Every structure is written in C-alpha cells, then in structure tokens.
Amino acid sequence: MTQGKEGAALDLKSARILIAGAASLVGSHTAEALLAAGIKEVVLLDNFAFGTPEAIAHLKDDPRVRIVKGDLMRLPDLLAATQGMDGVLHLAAYMTLGFAQSPWEAVDVNLRGAQNMLEACRANKVKKVVFASSNAVYGYGPGIKGALVEDGPFHSAGAPAAAILYGASKIMGEQLCRQYFQKHKLDYVVLRYSTVYGERQHYRAANSLYIMETYDRVRRGERPVLPGDGSDTKHFVNVADVAQANLAAFRSAATDVAVNVSGPEPITTGELVRMVLDYCGSKLQPEIKPDPPGTVRLTSGGAFHIPHDLAGKLIGWQPKIGMKEGIARLLAWREAGLAKQKEAK
Amino acid sequence: MTQGKEGAALDLKSARILIAGAASLVGSHTAEALLAAGIKEVVLLDNFAFGTPEAIAHLKDDPRVRIVKGDLMRLPDLLAATQGMDGVLHLAAYMTLGFAQSPWEAVDVNLRGAQNMLEACRANKVKKVVFASSNAVYGYGPGIKGALVEDGPFHSAGAPAAAILYGASKIMGEQLCRQYFQKHKLDYVVLRYSTVYGERQHYRAANSLYIMETYDRVRRGERPVLPGDGSDTKHFVNVADVAQANLAAFRSAATDVAVNVSGPEPITTGELVRMVLDYCGSKLQPEIKPDPPGTVRLTSGGAFHIPHDLAGKLIGWQPKIGMKEGIARLLAWREAGLAKQKEAK
Numbered sequence: 229m230t231q232g233k234e235g236a237a238l239d240l241k242s243a244r245i246l247i248a249g250a251a252s253l254v255g256s257h258t259a260e261a262l263l264a265a266g267i268k269e270v271v272l273l274d275n276f277a278f279g280t281p282e283a284i285a286h287l288k289d290d291p292r293v294r295i296v297k298g299d300l301m302r303l304p305d306l307l308a309a310t311q312g313m314d315g316v317l318h319l320a321a322y323m324t325l326g327f328a329q330s331p332w333e334a335v336d337v338n339l340r341g342a343q344n345m346l347e348a349c350r351a352n353k354v355k356k357v358v359f360a361s362s363n364a365v366y367g368y369g370p371g372i373k374g375a376l377v378e379d380g381p382f383h384s385a386g387a388p389a390a391a392i393l394y395g396a397s398k399i400m401g402e403q404l405c406r407q408y409f410q411k412h413k414l415d416y417v418v419l420r421y422s423t424v425y426g427e428r429q430h431y432r433a434a435n436s437l438y439i440m441e442t443y444d445r446v447r448r449g450e451r452p453v454l455p456g457d458g459s460d461t462k463h464f465v466n467v468a469d470v471a472q473a474n475l476a477a478f479r480s481a482a483t484d485v486a487v488n489v490s491g492p493e494p495i496t497t498g499e500l501v502r503m504v505l506d507y508c509g510s511k512l513q514p515e516i517k518p519d520p521p522g523t524v525r526l527t528s529g530g531a532f533h534i535p536h537d538l539a540g541k542l543i544g545w546q547p548k549i550g551m552k553e554g555i556a557r558l559l560a561w562r563e564a565g566l567a568k569q570k571e572a573k
Numbered sequence: 574m575t576q577g578k579e580g581a582a583l584d585l586k587s588a589r590i591l592i593a594g595a596a597s598l599v600g601s602h603t604a605e606a607l608l609a610a611g612i613k614e615v616v617l618l619d620n621f622a623f624g625t626p627e628a629i630a631h632l633k634d635d636p637r638v639r640i641v642k643g644d645l646m647r648l649p650d651l652l653a654a655t656q657g658m659d660g661v662l663h664l665a666a667y668m669t670l671g672f673a674q675s676p677w678e679a680v681d682v683n684l685r686g687a688q689n690m691l692e693a694c695r696a697n698k699v700k701k702v703v704f705a706s707s708n709a710v711y712g713y714g715p716g717i718k719g720a721l722v723e724d725g726p727f728h729s730a731g732a733p734a735a736a737i738l739y740g741a742s743k744i745m746g747e748q749l750c751r752q753y754f755q756k757h758k759l760d761y762v763v764l765r766y767s768t769v770y771g772e773r774q775h776y777r778a779a780n781s782l783y784i785m786e787t788y789d790r791v792r793r794g795e796r797p798v799l800p801g802d803g804s805d806t807k808h809f810v811n812v813a814d815v816a817q818a819n820l821a822a823f824r825s826a827a828t829d830v831a832v833n834v835s836g837p838e839p840i841t842t843g844e845l846v847r848m849v850l851d852y853c854g855s856k857l858q859p860e861i862k863p864d865p866p867g868t869v870r871l872t873s874g875g876a877f878h879i880p881h882d883l884a885g886k887l888i889g890w891q892p893k894i895g896m897k898e899g900i901a902r903l904l905a906w907r908e909a910g911l912a913k914q915k916e917a918k
Contacts, residue, residue, distance in 0.1 A: 328752075331688070331749065331752060332688060335684050335685065335688065335745075339680050339684060340680065343676070343677060343680065367726065367727075371726055379730035379731075380730075381712065381716055381726035381727055381728045381729070381730075382712075382726055382727040382729070382741075382744075383726045384726070384727070384744065385724035385725075385726075386724075389748040389749075389751040389752045389755065390748075390752070392744065392745075392748045393745055393748045393749070393752075396741045396742075396744045396745045396748070397741075397745065399727075399729065399737065399741045400680075400737075400738055400741045400742065400745075403734040403735075403737045403738045403741070404676065404734075404738070406734040407673075407676060407734045407735070407738075410734065
C-alpha cells in the first residue's frame with residue numbers, strides 16, 4: 229500500500245454521500261455525523277436483510293436524508309442509487325457469523341457486492357469510496373501479538389473456517405478497491421475498523437455483547453464471569469470515533485491507502501469487567517471461569533494493540549473516546565432503553 | 574488444520590473420478606496417471622475457456638475417458654457431471670494473470686465455482702474431493718523466507734493487487750472445503766502446489782516461461798539473461814509428481830488437511846540457467862541484468878523452501894523428479910515439438 233498519494237478531497241457542505249449498509253450501527257452514526265457536519269445530501273442504502281428501519285428512524289425526517297431500499301447484488305439498483313453521488317461509504321458486509329450460517333450469500337455480498345458497488349461508482353464518476361475493512365485482515369490465533377501494523381500478514385492457523393473466510397473476503401475487498409484505483413482512477417480509502425461498540429449496538433451483536441452481559445449480571449446482583457484468566461486483549465473503537473474516521477477519510481486528499489481505525493488503547497477482559505463494576509458502583513468480585521477443554525475462542529497469541537498512527541498521518545484522524553467514557557455512554561443508553569421498556573409495561 | 578483424521582480412501586481400480594479444469598497441464602497428466610493406475614472411469618470436465626482440446630486429444634480414444642463440456646458457474650452442469658463419481662479433482666481456477674485481466678470472472682470461478690462444485694459433490698455423495706490450492710496462500714514479498722510450512726501466515730505487503738486476490742481466493746477455497754467437511758462430512762484433501770512445470774506446459778504460461786526463454790536464447794547462440802543477481806529462489810514441482818500427489822490424496826484415508834506439494838528442493842535462477850546451459854552443452858556465460866528502478870517482481874524476502882514432509886506423513890507422497898531431470902524432460906519435449914514443426918514446413 230503506497231503512502232501519501234493525493235486524490236479527491238470532499239467538501240462535505242457541498243457533497244452528496246451514499247452509505248451502503250446504512251441501517252446499522254456504523255451507518256446510522258456516520259449519517260448523524262455527516263448531517264451535523266452540514267452535508268448536502270445523504271442517501272441511506274440498505275436491503276434491510278440485517279439492517280432495521282429502527283436504526284435510522286430518527287434520521288428519516290431530515291430533508292437531506294433519502295432512504296433507498298436496494299440490493300448490492302443488483303447492479304442496476306446501485307447504478308441508480310449512486311447517480312450524482314460524490315462519495316460512497318461501503319459498509320455492507322457479512323461477518324464471521326454470516327460466513328458460518330450462509331456462506332453463499334456472504335460470498336455474494338462481500339465480493340460480488342463490493343465489485344458491483346465499485347463498478348457503479350466508476351460508471352457514475354463517484355469521486356471517492358471509503359471501504360469498511362476490518363482488523364480481521366490480520367487474522368487470528370498465536371500470530372496476533374504486539375503491534376498489528378498495516379503491512380502485517382494474515383494469520384489463520386487454528387482459526388474457525390468462517391472467521392478465515394471473513395478475513396480473506398476483506399483482504400479481497402481491499403484489493404478490488406485498489407484495482408479500480410489502478411485501472412479507473414477511482415479514489416478510495418480503506419479503513420480497517422477494530423471491534424466497534426457503542427450506543428444503538430444491536431443487543432444480539434457479538435461486539436459489545438460481553439460488556440452487556442457483564443452489566444446485566446451485575447444489575448441482577450450476580451458476580452460477572454471472567455473467561456480464562458482475564459488477560460485476553462481486546463481493542464475496541466467507539467462508533468462515534470468510527471463515524472468521524474469515515475468523515476475524515478472523505479475530507480482528506482488521501483487515496484489508495486489502508487489504515488487502522490482503533491480506539492485510544494487496548495483493554496484486557498479483566499479491566500473491562502472492572503470498568504463495568506465501577507460504573508455500577510458494585511463491590512462484586514468477578515468469577516474466574518477457565519475454558520472447558522476443547523473450547524474454540526478467537527483469542528490472540530498474547531497482548532496486542534492496533535496502532536492508528538497511520539490514520540493520524542494520512543487522514544488526520546485519531547480516536548477521542550476512551551473505554552471508560554465509551555462504556556459509560558453504552559450503559560447509559562442501555563439503562564435508558566430498559567427504563568423505557570419498563571414504562572411501556 | 575487438524576492432522577491425522579481418517580476419511581474415505583479410494584480404490585482407484587474401482588473408482589470413477591472427475592477432473593474439473595481437465596484440459597490443462599495438471600489435468601492431462603493426472604488423467605494419464607489415473608489411466609495408468611487402472612481407473613474405472615475418468616471424466617474430463619472443462620469449459621474450454623483456457624483449456625484446449627489438444628491438451629487431452631491423446632486421451633480421448635481410451636474407452637474409460639469421457640469428455641464433458643461444462644461450466645463451473647452452472648450448478649446443473651456439475652450436478653449432471655458428478656453423478657456416480659467417487660472422487661473429484663478440482664483444478665479449475667483463475668490465477669494472478671486472470672485476476673488482473675478479468676477479476677469478475679476470476680471471483681466467479683475461484684469462489685462461486687468452488688462452492689458450486691462442493692455443492693454438487695454433497696448432493697451426489699461424492700466420497701472425496703481433492704482441491705488444488707497453491708503456495709500463493711503464503712503470499713509474496715519480504716515475509717517469504719525460510720521454510721514455508723502449512724500453518725504459516727499470508728504475506729501481502731507490497732504485492733500486486735491481482736496476486737493478493739489470487740492468494741486470498743485460494744485461502745477462501747480451502748476454507749469452503751473445510752466448511753463442507755464440517756457441515757456435510759464431505760472428505761477433502763487440499764494440495765498446495767508450488768510452481769508446476771513440465772511437458773505440455775502451455776508455451777505462454779509464466780511458470781516455466783523463464784526456462785523456455787533461456788533455452789531459446791541459448792539455441793540461438795545468445796547469452797541467457799539473469800535478472801537481478803541470480804540468487805532469487807524458485808521452488809518448482811514437476812507435473813508428473815503433481816499428478817502422483819493427486820492420486821495419493823485420493824488413495825489415502827487423510828481428510829480435512831492441507832499439505833504442500835513441492836519438488837525435491839528449491840533452486841536459484843542462477844542454478845536454473847546453469848542447468849539449461851549444461852543441458853545444451855553450451856559454454857555461454859549468463860548476462861546479468863539488474864532490474865530497472867521501479868520494477869515489480871514477485872520476489873521473496875530471501876532464500877526459502879517449501880517442505881513437503883506433511884504430505885509424506887499424511888498422504889504418503891514425495892516428489893521424485895529433481896530439477897535436472899525435470900528440465901531435461903521439458904526441453905526434450907520442446908525439442909521434439911520444434912522438430913515436428915520443422916517437418917511440417
């Protein structure tokens with residue numbers, strides 16, 4: 229990945245931006261941030277297979293918002309939706325769970341869907357694509373330790389098939405962008421999100437599930453459960469920071485690059501549980517639960533962190549929300565939701 | 574990748590085997606080897622997009638050979654072709670050049686095509702799939718050095734987009750096999766071929782092109798050209814050895830494994846040129862040609878080799894043809910072809 233190339237830099241106040249896979253955690257937060265930044269128009273594209281109308285319900289009355297139901301597998305949908313767009317944020321993808329449950333659809337969306345979107349952008353002369361990739365391009369298992377820098381390899385030994393499929397599909401998606409840049413001068417920035425968490429996180433989603441579960445146990449007065457010895461590393465990034473990274477990528481002149489988008493610092497599961505307990509003002513002690521033999525977990529090979537220095541250098545972005553603040557925001561949102569549910573009963 | 578699992582072992586004398594992508598170097602040699610081993614029936618499936626009728630012309634009159642024109646993108650073709658088959662050798666794939674020139678077709682064939690074939694095998698209760706993978710799953714560039722063992726990572730820093738796409742598509746193909754094994758008990762062996770060369774190699778193919786070019790120069794009395802300093806490593810494998818590896822994979826009880834299939838030892842480009850000069854009995858000295866600045870070559874990070882011990886252990890195969898013998902065979906075939914051309918004039 230070459231560094232420091234100059235391409236299209238969008239002025240958001242006069243830009244029209246389409247978000248593919250918009251009815252989602254990252255999509256809805258990015259749409260909000262674009263509206264706050266004075267965007268001219270934002271098109272929210274989703275096929276609503278996983279995305280929900282509720283995730284974007286609070287945005288739909290803004291006159292600058294247009295919701296389009298369309299499918300990545302239908303190129304005509306994308307040709308119509310990208311017409312007149314200056315930028316496209318491509319979020320839509322199947323993740324590990326999707327590759328386990330429906331590998332045909334996952335291959336469709338993550339590869340052909342990405343190709344269709346790039347082709348539509350080329351045809352409609354879209355100025356810049358921001359492609360959502362993942363730290364899954366570094367893989368899993370014993371090889372994951374130390375600093376996961378942008379030119380690092382993909383580790384797969386011992387990982388589940390679906391996780392490897394997901395990571396490799398993101399590696400391919402990045403390279404499809406690169407080919408469109410090389411062949412058609414379509415500017416792009418790849419953002420490799422680390423584990424995204426934040427308000428409006430789907431309650432079933434794996435990302436912040438552990439935070440939520442811990443919180444629920446503590447609220448019920450039960451000791452939180454700490455898998456293994458609590459030293460597992462996680463590197464989260466708050467969804468509000470991710471939204472700002474997306475904006476920064478559109479605004480900057482950077483092109484033909486892939487950068488990490490991670491939170492200020494990594495955290496161990498032990499520290500995470502401690503933060504939830506502190507938030508709740510609880511004196512409970514975590515219960516250490518060794519993994520039963522044969523457990524498959526996507527663990528790392530030791531302490532690791534995902535540097536975001538390159539994103540700072542190339543798109544002028546850095547994360548602002550530390551884990552303590554992020555957890556407080558997430559749990560305050562969760563509490564408000566529970567209070568509302570109670571009221572409704 | 575778990576080692577030592579037991580699955581279906583085919584008795585070749587009573588087996589029917591389909592080769593997908595059969596009208597090719599590896600396909601035609603494997604068909605020959607199967608016929609020599611007393612196979613009951615061999616079905617040669619190809620869409621003849623890259624494969625040529627000439628590559629299998631010498632086989633077509635054997636009553637045990639059936640040639641089927643079919644396409645991996647049409648599942649009904651594969652359902653018909655795999656009916657009654659005991660084993661399937663899946664060779665058909667786009668390589669790096671294909672991912673550069675036609676990435677849509679390449680994604681189709683390498684991913685959806687592999688999925689279609691696995692689905693057809695599941696539906697028709699095929700006992701075993703041998704999936705042709707590649708040392709491209711270890712990637713390219715500075716990370717490629719030392720022993721490339723089966724659980725190693727995928728390196729992509731600095732590599733061309735099409736090469737990364739090809740390598741990642743093979744990583745995904747392997748994992749699609751693994752999913753069919755886990756979900757449907759479809760036995761499979763992944764063979765990661767290193768650079769295949771041998772007689773009937775298409776003269777335009779990149780694999781043994783350098784051997785051919787060197788030979789042609791020496792025949793014309795010109796000094797052979799040595800790119801860089803001649804220390805670049807290559808690890809070839811002769812196509813006759815690859816054919817035997819395919820047979821060994823069908824015969825063995827091994828399943829749910831991926832093993833390297835490489836020649837007896839690696840070679841440097843300097844040694845390769847020396848062997849061609851020796852074969853020709855030439856006293857010419859190679860001309861060292863430093864790369865012009867900006868040259869992109871798929872070089873390694875130093876001396877490397879691709880061990881095949883695991884293939885020995887799990888499928889009882891090891892390569893027999895050293896580079897000296899292999900080059901002699903290849904060039905003898907080339908000479909016979911040139912003599913025939915001369916006769917025809």
